[in-house]
Amino acid sequence: MDDAQLARFKQILLKQRAEILQYADDTVTDMNDQSENYPDPTDRASIESDRNFTLRLRERERFLLVKIDEALERISAGDFGICESCGSDISEKRLEARPVTTLCIECKTRAEAAEKARGE
Ligand SMILES: [Zn+2]
Numbered sequence: 001m002d003d004a005q006l007a008r009f010k011q012i013l014l015k016q017r018a019e020i021l022q023y024a025d026d027t028v029t030d031m032n033d034q035s036e037n038y039p040d041p042t043d044r045a046s047i048e049s050d051r052n053f054t055l056r057l058r059e060r061e062r063f064l065l066v067k068i069d070e071a072l073e074r075i076s077a078g079d080f081g082i083c084e085s086c087g088s089d090i091s092e093k094r095l096e097a098r099p100v101t102t103l104c105i106e107c108k109t110r111a112e113a114a115e116k117a118r119g120e
Contacts, residue, residue: 001081005092010075012099017068020061032105067100082106 083104
């Protein structure tokens with residue numbers, strides 16, 4: 001992968017990172033807004049389930065944030081876009097769809113089949 005391609009993926013990753021951080025900010029603000037009292041139990045129930053939904057999302061976002069940071073480190077280290085399992089180049093098309101990936105499509109497919117076989 002040449003410098004121009006790496007720079008482009010770096011931009012994509014930094015943009016995703018900024019979006020997640022922005023989203024996390026919004027979520028925290030929303031949760032503070034909800035700290036007032038809601039005497040109606042129906043309201044309270046729907047607020048609770050909203051909050052659970054938000055917390056679940058945030059866990060997923062946090063996980064993605066770690067993945068993005070790791071991908072940015074791989075760009076700095078010069079091994080971005082290389083499959084960590086077989087060492088071959090990950091296709092640019094796959095990286096565009098999922099820039100945080102560390103496996104080529106063949107290894108990913110194999111890993112998923114192995115997970116299924118183990119019943120995970
Ligand atoms: Zn591979």
